[in-house]
Amino acid sequence: MTKDQIFEFFRRLAEDNPSPETELEYGNCYQLVVAVALSAQATDVGVNKATRALFREVETPQQMLELGEEGLKEHIKTIGLFNSKAKNVILLSQLLVDEYGCEVPDTRDDLVRLPGVGRKTANVVLNCWFGQETFAVDTHILRVGNRTGLAKGKTPEQVEAKLEKRVPQPFRLGAHHWLILHGRYVCKARTPECWRCKVADLCSYRKKVLEKPKGRSAKA
Numbered sequence: 001m002t003k004d005q006i007f008e009f010f011r012r013l014a015e016d017n018p019s020p021e022t023e024l025e026y027g028n029c030y031q032l033v034v035a036v037a038l039s040a041q042a043t044d045v046g047v048n049k050a051t052r053a054l055f056r057e058v059e060t061p062q063q064m065l066e067l068g069e070e071g072l073k074e075h076i077k078t079i080g081l082f083n084s085k086a087k088n089v090i091l092l093s094q095l096l097v098d099e100y101g102c103e104v105p106d107t108r109d110d111l112v113r114l115p116g117v118g119r120k121t122a123n124v125v126l127n128c129w130f131g132q133e134t135f136a137v138d139t140h141i142l143r144v145g146n147r148t149g150l151a152k153g154k155t156p157e158q159v160e161a162k163l164e165k166r167v168p169q170p171f172r173l174g175a176h177h178w179l180i181l182h183g184r185y186v187c188k189a190r191t192p193e194c195w196r197c198k199v200a201d202l203c204s205y206r207k208k209v210l211e212k213p214k215g216r217s218a219k220a
Contacts, residue, residue, distance in 0.1 A: 001149050003168070005202045009150065010171035012198045013178040020177030022128050024048065029104040029129045030096070031055050034064075034089055036124045037116045042079050050076045061093035061102050088116025106130045120156065123176070133172040135163040140183025141176060147187060149204030150179075 001009065023044040026032040031051070039047045054075040058064050064072065072086045079085065092114035096102055104125065105111055111122035123136035135141070137156035141163075145151035151162035167175045186193050194200045194208040 001166075001202065001204070006150065006166055007168050007171075009148075009199050009202050010167065010175060010178065013182060014171060014174065016198055017178065017181065020174045020181060022124065022177065025051065025055075027055060028059060029125070030061060030102075031059065032129055033092070033104055033111075033114070033117065033121070033125055036121045037089060037092070038076060038079055038085055040085070040121075041081060046079055050079050061096040064089065064093040065097065085116065091115035092117060104129070108134075123160075127173070127176060131173065135160045135167070135176045137163070137176070138180060139189075140187075141179045143189060144179050144183040144187050147192070147203070147205045148199070
């Protein structure tokens with residue numbers, strides 16, 4: 001894509017959804033960290049179902065420690081890899097209590113020190129809570145970046161680096177939300193719904209599905 005095409009790409013996505021947000025539910029920064037950590041290899045819908053009751057009970061790292069690992073497991077047992085995730089959430093909560101005064105740090109270097117928090121999770125927290133222009137590359141963004149030609153790369157890190165260089169203002173803050181939502185609901189993995197894509201003419205994908213398959217329902 002050219003610079004002009006990239007600008008138009010995001011302009012259309014922004015016009016369609018002016019204030020994009022994560023679909024994870026949370027009430028404060030700590031809960032956001034926990035929700036994103038739990039969302040690895042799980043759906044936002046599934047995480048939200050598990051955390052609604054949890055977050056009514058737990059709002060701080062100290063409260064999580066008081067709940068304990070077994071208590072946490074009871075809340076999140078419907079989420080994949082819940083045993084290891086519960087262990088990490090307890091460990092990261094302990095670190096926040098011991099070294100950060102129960103406050104979530106606002107730098108990537110400090111965030112990735114937390115057990116279970118990788119670069120993607122850190123980028124989500126920095127973007128959603130601290131308002132930093134970060135690009136959290138998940139499977140959706142990796143696919144959309146490569147498929148459209150917006151940001152090609154074999155790894156999330158490569159795609160993130162391309163996005164850092166190519167995404168223009170005023171779209172940098174919301175870019176990763178638009179790309180995730182686009183990948184989740186339109187540019188799907190198995191069959192991209194190009195027939196209703198607002199940026200299809202800007203996309204370099206050669207196998208566009210420009211006609212809606214018969215009998216297929218789609219989100220309007």
